[in-house]
Amino acid sequence: MTSQKTRISFWQRLFDMVCPKACGVCGRRLGLNEEVLCGTCNLHLARTGHASHPTDNEMAKAFWGRISIEKAAALFHYQPQSQTARLIYNLKYHGHEDFGERMGEMTAREFDEKGFFEGIDGIIPVPLTKGRQRERGYNQSERIARGISHATGIPILDCIVVRKNFDGSQTDKHRWQRNENVENVFQLRPDQDISGKHLLVVDDIVTSGATVCACAKELQRAEDVRISVLSLGFTKT
Numbered sequence: 001m002t003s004q005k006t007r008i009s010f011w012q013r014l015f016d017m018v019c020p021k022a023c024g025v026c027g028r029r030l031g032l033n034e035e036v037l038c039g040t041c042n043l044h045l046a047r048t049g050h051a052s053h054p055t056d057n058e059m060a061k062a063f064w065g066r067i068s069i070e071k072a073a074a075l076f077h078y079q080p081q082s083q084t085a086r087l088i089y090n091l092k093y094h095g096h097e098d099f100g101e102r103m104g105e106m107t108a109r110e111f112d113e114k115g116f117f118e119g120i121d122g123i124i125p126v127p128l129t130k131g132r133q134r135e136r137g138y139n140q141s142e143r144i145a146r147g148i149s150h151a152t153g154i155p156i157l158d159c160i161v162v163r164k165n166f167d168g169s170q171t172d173k174h175r176w177q178r179n180e181n182v183e184n185v186f187q188l189r190p191d192q193d194i195s196g197k198h199l200l201v202v203d204d205i206v207t208s209g210a211t212v213c214a215c216a217k218e219l220q221r222a223e224d225v226r227i228s229v230l231s232l233g234f235t236k237t
């Protein structure tokens, strides 16, 4: 056992020399015992504390009166101009697709201590359109979901809902409007039986909650589906 540990450690060290990992916020090289964030950035991350009271917090309240939810929690408060914005930028656009998985694992470990995942049957990453996924190479919500699944053993129920492509005539300058206009973009696949399940909808950032609401409403077309929500960041509007 000891020799195996030593060997893993040796390979880890070698890998770290060849391919050092950088902090997702400040870019500083990470130590071998640091994951995703350096100790300083981890300490200063503006955690929401939502997972301690997942049925009654500011993110849960953002959904009240719009969809029926069981629990909702984000790891940190997200401000577009803050340091954590870099983390999300890296997650989406910098080709650091492993950030999402590692952030998902970290979030899941923290939330699991609070019993957040009790009773949840499956994870639904909010899908991107095929076009957007092709452009980006991956779906960041799916990567976060993978990390959560690794840490908790809860399966990802992929391809339960699909996201319809936008009208090709819409351009980037209309992106904001386009994001808000999500009411009917999700479609539950008729061949998938999710009735009676408690599903965790996962997205990277929740701001207005419109995307999560639209996705959840489509899932709730199936009988007796309960919804909880997890995101990395939450922006209070």
Ligand SMILES: [Zn+2]
Pocket: 023, 024, 025, 026, 027, 028, 037, 038, 039, 040, 041, 042
């Ligand atoms: Zn850092």
